[in-house]
Amino acid sequence: MFEDEDIEHPHEECGVFAIYAPERDVARAAYFGLYALQHRGQESAGIAVADGKAIFSFKEMGLVNQVFDEHVIASLKGHIAIGHTRYSTTGGSMICNAQPLLAADEQLGQFALAHNGNLANASALRARLLRMGQQFESTSDSEIISAMILRADGATLAERVTHVAPFLSAAYSLVLCSVSEVIAVRDPYAVRPLCLGKIDDSWIVASETCALDILGGQFVREIAPGEMLVIDGAGESGLHSFHVAEPMQRAGCLFEHIYFSRPDSQLGAGSLYSSRQRMGVALAHEFQVDADLVIAVPDSAIPAATGYAAARGIPYADGLIKNRYVGRTFIQPDQQLRERGVRLKFNALPDILRDKRVIMIDDSIVRGTTTRQLVQLLRQAGAAEVHVGVTSPPFRHPCYLGIDVAQYNELIASQHNGDVAKITQAIAADSLHYLSLDVLIEATGLPKNSFCVGCFTGTYPAPIVENEEQLPIILQNN
Numbered sequence: 001m002f003e004d005e006d007i008e009h010p011h012e013e014c015g016v017f018a019i020y021a022p023e024r025d026v027a028r029a030a031y032f033g034l035y036a037l038q039h040r041g042q043e044s045a046g047i048a049v050a051d052g053k054a055i056f057s058f059k060e061m062g063l064v065n066q067v068f069d070e071h072v073i074a075s076l077k078g079h080i081a082i083g084h085t086r087y088s089t090t091g092g093s094m095i096c097n098a099q100p101l102l103a104a105d106e107q108l109g110q111f112a113l114a115h116n117g118n119l120a121n122a123s124a125l126r127a128r129l130l131r132m133g134q135q136f137e138s139t140s141d142s143e144i145i146s147a148m149i150l151r152a153d154g155a156t157l158a159e160r161v162t163h164v165a166p167f168l169s170a171a172y173s174l175v176l177c178s179v180s181e182v183i184a185v186r187d188p189y190a191v192r193p194l195c196l197g198k199i200d201d202s203w204i205v206a207s208e209t210c211a212l213d214i215l216g217g218q219f220v221r222e223i224a225p226g227e228m229l230v231i232d233g234a235g236e237s238g239l240h241s242f243h244v245a246e247p248m249q250r251a252g253c254l255f256e257h258i259y260f261s262r263p264d265s266q267l268g269a270g271s272l273y274s275s276r277q278r279m280g281v282a283l284a285h286e287f288q289v290d291a292d293l294v295i296a297v298p299d300s301a302i303p304a305a306t307g308y309a310a311a312r313g314i315p316y317a318d319g320l321i322k323n324r325y326v327g328r329t330f331i332q333p334d335q336q337l338r339e340r341g342v343r344l345k346f347n348a349l350p351d352i353l354r355d356k357r358v359i360m361i362d363d364s365i366v367r368g369t370t371t372r373q374l375v376q377l378l379r380q381a382g383a384a385e386v387h388v389g390v391t392s393p394p395f396r397h398p399c400y401l402g403i404d405v406a407q408y409n410e411l412i413a414s415q416h417n418g419d420v421a422k423i424t425q426a427i428a429a430d431s432l433h434y435l436s437l438d439v440l441i442e443a444t445g446l447p448k449n450s451f452c453v454g455c456f457t458g459t460y461p462a463p464i465v466e467n468e469e470q471l472p473i474i475l476q477n478n
């Protein structure tokens, strides 16, 4: 099994991409779109291409540039493509879970589906479908959606998705294609990102705007909560918008802003780089400990650390260097090897750190293992004091909406019941400060009540439905 060396951050589970472009090499465009979304999932990658008559696909375990070569890309011909890059949790690391998923029935013909998110009612839906005789080949909840589409009424893929969407609980950002059209759907809470872009007359849908930029495309807008786009042609006349699920109070994943999405992606009020810098500035107002130097945990905390340093008037320097070539490894995920993995990933600069009172900025602390190791590394490199500033509140609860994150007993803030003094002791820092939730949300530039904050508060936008008896009556009678 693959094990990612970065255990201190929660992992995004997927990136999705779709393009409708009669004049372009769509497989190549999907390849580069997925390449830009690689940070959202490093375990498997896949592309499905449609040419008006049939769908052809290729998917494999590995990074985008390991899965595809020139020969494969050249063999995928058509004017429509959808793509997927995936990270999976333990037990899900299998080729059968790689996407896009392909399915077909006589009336509908072929379709392909790629999903970012986790359905909060996946267990109940799976149990119900199993009782109805459904057989599953994978453990992913995306196959549940595919199975429901096959069982739904409707002559076209769009009609079937319209019937299925109301039964799906968040979180889902989906791209699908039939042989002749692209469909994109976002759950009514808009938990996971999904945006619409354009390149000349062609349409692109992607998890993040960085996948548009790499192709020279323009950001048009976000897909709205509960919206389904059907794309069956180039230009405005080829784009059709429908509402397939009643929009709810918006609950975008706050962690997309803190860490997951690329800093050059636009989400809400501008680039996430600027948003993260503002988080650093906000932290500077809350966390005023005396220090000689501000450093970041590279690379993700650099915007916040530069914002913090500028606001405090304290010099910023690279005190930690990240080995950019340490990628995914085959080490087993026991604690001892994980700690060694952290040491492989970072090195400290003694000539920068020696005798300095250092503030280390990070965007989150999940298990605390990496943070404790880094504090130790800085002290060994000669730092006189090590203070830790975090641009998010204590991460106390697991995520059920599409993020691979540790369970309660592995979360350091949960283990210590949110007691910052105890967490400070556990990571062996001189002081520790977490940015408060309201201030963090203000730094995003978006309205206060537009976020999921479940991992900080334990309150999630969509209820977890495990029992099939709790499913809507219509589905129970199907």
Ligand code: SF4
Binding pocket: 010, 191, 252, 253, 254, 255, 256, 398, 399, 400, 401, 402, 403, 452, 453, 454, 455, 456
């Ligand atoms: S629980 Fe946390 S990680 Fe999960 S969707 Fe909500 S904000 Fe994002």
